[in-house]
């Protein structure tokens with residue numbers, strides 16, 4: 409549990425951790441395959457159990473409840489699977505930092521529950537099954553926070569205090585697992601994956617449920633802050649980074665809703681494409697700082713302040729950057745000033761090539777999401793701004809290290825895509841991602857104000873970032889994207905504003 413740098417080295421000691429069917433993954437709903445033949449799970453023995461002796465343990469990295477063999481999945485999986493234990497993954501590294509292991513469209517939930525089962529048709533025990541490719545099945549559930557206490561969790565949450573220290577355990581006499589799960593179990597994703605900690609055996613058939621379990625804010629806080637690890641530090645079980653899907657397909661038991669109540673059907677996509685064509689011809693405006701010509705030298709006239717407003721009622725709006733300097737990045741810094749509307753996730757910037765949809769994509773939400781070469785990492789931060797805030801992201805391919813500065817405060821470094829080059833020849837857009845551009849999804853459109861978006865092909869130091877944050881003159885001029893100099897085209901109702909952080 410030593411953070412993401414360590415995860416990179418797991419395969420050195422545990423070769424399976426470098427396999428092609430690893431977990432967790434980011435579930436991209438638009439790439440999920442609906443399988444109408446997938447059966448609903450039939451679970452017996454999950455309801456109320458009285459006069460039992462169920463061991464609840466703080467094992468130093470999570471809380472685990474041992475489950476009795478009377479709990480069996482009878483239908484919906486390739487065999488009978490018998491329950492073994494359940495445990496949780498949560499965050500809490502920073503205030504409100506989310507900690508689920510799986511993510512959905514890049515969104516990380518507050519926490520995640522794993523109910524672990526083994527194939528009891530074929531194997532005598534969990535231990536015998538755990539490294540077999542058909543050995544295990546895990547049911548995964550997300551937690552989100554809400555306003556009301558979930559009374560089915562009251563006992564569980566208050567018991568945490570009794571197993572505060574690593575190694576402590578207690579017996580609980582009454583357990584009702586079914587009541588701790590969401591009501592709707594009909595919507596789930598299914599894929600073949602692995603244990604999310606070493607030895608990372610590729611033995612798990614994962615079922616990830618779409619409907620989250622709601623706990624109150626207070627219950628989540630207690631979960632995040634009560635348990636201690638072996639060194640008497642609060643347990644924050646670091647989630648493993650999303651692993652590449654490789655040749656796997658994620659199936660769903662339902663047609664995922666993409667965008668506003670529309671199903672992703674071919675005719676609808678085509679209709680939307682026609683709309684977009686219309687929009688591009690009728691609403692396209694071009695901003696060229698020097699009278700319609702490409703900027704030719706450093707003395708180009710600069711439009712200032714140039715603030716883009718992406719209105720809430722125009723989710724299709726975006727800006728296309730006419731790159732003068734090709735993206736060909738062994739490292740980069742991207743900085744910007746943003747004032748965002750409250751919304752779960754905003755796509756700020758998306759650079760896609762024919763090879764990778766998310767060659768370089770940046771999203772803002774409870775955390776900052778960064779994709780490089782279709783690999784995802786999230787960078788937590790504490791700010792929940794309604795006012796202007798200054799963001800910088802840096803990445804260097806020689807280590808794969810990515811850092812996030814929010815108002816010039818740097819967070820914990822994360823790692824992805826070492827020794828990778830972001831290739832030239834793609835499309836750079838602001839305010840949406842490429843699929844949004846095609847109108848398939850507007851659920852992650854940027855809503856709010858955006859300015860001073862600059863890109864450099866090197867890593868900026870903290871002093872330079874501080875200068876920009878303080879709006880010092882002659883700071884913050886990107887050599888790949890130079891805001892106010894590099895030309896762009898606006899589509900779908902982006903408005904120009906003058907309200908500016910630095911004015």
Ligand SMILES: [Zn+2]
Nearest residue numbers: 495497522604
């Ligand atoms: Zn787990």
